[in-house]
């Protein structure tokens with residue numbers, strides 16, 4: 001086992017990422033010197049803050065292929081506190097604006113809780129009907145299922161661009177074309193996709209898109225919702241009322257330092273997108289190939305259409321909690337969560353038809369901007385060794401939460 005690799009090693013970039021130093025430096029003045037309220041247009045303090053927000057709005061737009069505006073900043077970008085809020089605004093806002101058409105929503109079983117629970121809230125408390133589409137073994141929704149689920153009273157389809165546990169990608173053009181054809185809005189939670197795959201909303205048939213800065217080297221607590229203004233002009237009922245900020249979509253004093261950080265983080269991702277995609281994919285593939293030497297390793301997700309930086313692996317015959325305990329110098333995520341009721345296997349893996357036991361025996365490794373070959377090799381070698389040792393030791397594979 002190589003020495004000299006600094007530990008613990010962070011391979012959990014799907015959970016969050018560190019703020020890039022360049023992002024941090026760009027944000028710094030906006031806490032103390034340029035502290036104005038971006039809505040205070042009558043003086044220089046406010047004007048300077050507003051100019052920074054305008055720049056950030058265009059930087060986010062550039063990353064997404066959205067029309068910029070030198071005078072106002074991109075009009076289709078609404079700043080929020082993150083992807084959870086963006087998802088809530090998109091789904092509740094679009095649903096409330098479309099009651100004249102109907103009250104039927106479509107989503108899929110592998111969505112993040114911020115989408116699933118928002119849809120379930122509308123079903124359980126606001127009288128909406130909800131269709132939750134299944135996925136196949138690779139975690140893919142079938143476009144034909146989307147088409148079949150659309151009804152005359154369907155107002156919104158919400159399907160994530162990339163899954164946060166497996167990296168499985170949505171066939172966005174195909175699904176978008178179906179929604180367009182039927183005149184139904186398409187929202188996508190692109191929190192994991194932004195900065196990792198090419199997004200071009202000038203061509204991609206998406207009407208609403210959520211993102212979060214902390215998943216691509218920006219700060220936590222800031223994100224955005226893209227709201228299409230032309231073909232179609234998307235209407236949303238605001239969920240926060242107050243001063244009418246963000247064109248009335250989202251009242252509340254803007255988080256200027258956070259928004260500046262989001263903008264710079266977007267800029268860096270745009271500039272390095274293709275290099276970083278290739279670099280992280282090669283690290284991820286190297287990690288995966290070495291780990292597979294342990295034998296009995298299944299890759300969960302769509303090998304032909306996955307994010308470049310994630311791998312989700314199941315280890316036959318290895319208890320997930322034992323594996324994680326032995327990998328105490330590696331930061332990763334597991335396909336199970338211990339709660340008061342015991343072990344709950346990931347709803348995403350379960351929905352893909354992976355049995356509860358194997359789902360609980362899975363781990364997610366996600367590489368990022370600062371991940372090195374040395375780190376990947378250390379982790380891969382260690383996993384092979386731990387899995388081999390555990391297979392020798394273990395006599396019982398029962399899944400349980402151990403203290």
Ligand SMILES: *Cc1c(COP(=O)(O)O)cnc(C)c1O
Nearest residue numbers: 082083084112114164191192212
């Ligand atoms: C992280 C994540 C969220 C939540 O984002 P926050 O900005 O932390 O609220 C939503 N959806 C997906 C797919 C995510 O990965």
